[in-house]
Amino acid sequence: MATGTEERVSAAPARRGAYARHRRTVPYWLTAPAGLYLLVFLVLPMVILVYTSLQSGGLFGGLRFSWAWENYTDGILQYKTQFLRSIVISGIVTVACLLLAYPMTYWIAFYGQRWKSSILLLILVPFFVSFVIRTVQWRFMLGDNGLIFGPLKSLGLLPQGFRVLATPFAVVAGITYNYLPFTALPLYVALERIDKSLVEAAKDLYASKWQAFRRVVWPLSLPGVFAAFLLTFVPATGDYVNAAVLGGPGTRMIGNIIQETFLHSVNYPLAAALSVVLMVAMLILASIYARVLGTEDETLTAAI
Amino acid sequence: MPEVDVRLDRVTKDFGETVAVDDVSLDIPEGEFFSLLGPSGCGKTTTLRMIGGFEEPTRGTIYLKGRDVTDLPPYKRDVNTVFQSYALFPHLNVYENIAFGLRRRKVPKDEIDQRVKEVMKLVDLVGFEKRRPSQMSGGQQQRVALARALVNRPKVLLLDEPLGALDLKLRKQMQLELKRIQSEVGITFIYVTHDQEEAMTMSDRLAVMRAGKIEQIGPPEEVYENPQTEFVASFLGASNLLEGELKESANGVATVLAIGGTVVHLPAERAPFRVGTRVKVGVRPEKVHIAVDDGTEPPPGFNSVTGILRMSTYIGVSHQYKVEGPGGHTLTVWVQNLGDTPPPHPGDRVRLAWRWEHTFAVLPQEGLVLEEEE
Ligand SMILES: Nc1ncnc2c1ncn2[C@@H]1O[C@H](COP(=O)(O)OP(=O)(O)OP(=O)(O)O)[C@@H](O)[C@H]1O
């Protein structure tokens, strides 16, 4: 292929050949910054992470690379409750986020008219405040005698022992609140892109409002649902701020464990092993989910 | 008299301040190819959308087959639409796009299969079943949109500029196709277009709309030969219009004195106005004979003016002449190139003549701005 091109330009001065070769390689050079970025900030840390996770030894004796697979087996055995809890909490959060965000973004995309961007901005406003501050605010609001429950309790509308803070509910609510924009944005983008005349066409073809949604809007929004799922579920599983601020001892998530192992116990290999396990688990779950959704899209074309 | 399929009774649609459709009444009989023709923004789409059920009239009633459907949602109407942008479902293949309506109506599977195959043959799409709309050309997508509507065997098919996105050649071809399909399936077509040639070649009857109102309804020949308003005269084809005053109407002949002193006669029923009314008399450019003025008067039954030939344009099959007539009127004449008389030259004094019966009269309309036709 390359020689063919060379031959064709050989009649021209050598510079032309150099130019053609140059032109062919330009696209690759353009990817260089991104490639370098990925190498330095993604591949390299990953390698170091895996490398660390297989080390043994302690802070004082020094760390040695020794194919220490027991970091993995120990980590999983010791913290399987927290792993499971994280996935369950994050699953509930993701479902809650999707249930909240889908109708909301659907409404904005289909009925928002010229206020679309303003309404969307409202959803994003909390984003302008630091994540931690927002969560701490929730702590004040949900406090046992805080802004909401304090007055209710003094009015006798709630029993004195009533509490939300430090329950799994508080953690789920906190994460749901914090990650809602991550769910809403991809959903909105997907719904907004749907040609509104398709809905009219469906209704013209005897689809009721619900059928038009089920047969046209929903399947066309699935890529958005998938993106929203990934962007919510993955970070929510690793979240530790909400559990730390709003939760109690019974709601610790794997993110909290990793953080503590890393910063307090200073057990780098174990923390690294837990992180790798979490990452692999996420990849597996995401690909299963993608498969299910992918086949869903295909089966839709078949008769039901 | 065939049954009336679609009836609009004094239908009005307001969008806030805008009156999109203004007191429109229409009767469309079964099996007719009916066109709504008019410039951009005149309310064609809105009218069609009200028949389809996508807009609710502000006032007035819509009947389908004698039944009041004004408040029925689209999916309860026996009407299907071919959308301007086709609105094909991108996630479904051609077969499923076409089967969509039948599936919603719970038609049995083998009947769906049979009907989809049948209609795909009708629109010449056999073999494209598994394609996605995005993998098809504009003309093919157009056929899918048509098939998707026709397969439901609606009583009425609504088409909103269905050929608007196609290039000229494909458009001509699809016009013939549409006409053939319509006569094959025999259902009523309501066809929206702003292309007057398309409307004239395809329709049994057409309505010319302007600013939300219907200006004239009739078969293409009738609307073309005897336009009732100045707007229709200028929008549907080209017209030479001379301003004047109706002087007399007697013995079946009306007489108009045009500015510049020209006297124009026309059949009295074509100028149903009171004597003294300011009118414009018109004639189509192809109806006018042109000859170098040698002083001979035209035969009886002809109107005639003299003027200076200002411009002569050769268009292959014909010549177009621009003549400066009396009273500052510029008249356009189209003459087929038969090649048996030498054409007049610019600067020549020429005589124009046309038959009384080819003359029409309209009331002047204020504020008519017409774009040059394509
Ligand atoms: N949803 C709407 N909201 C407000 N005004 C509208 C709406 N739909 C149409 N209009 C107005 O109503 C008038 C008629 O519009 P319509 O779409 O029926 O025109 P049209 O004859 O189909 O024109 P075109 O040939 O450009 O498609 C226009 O002035 C338009 O701006």
Ligand SMILES: [Mg+2]
């Ligand atoms: Mg329109």
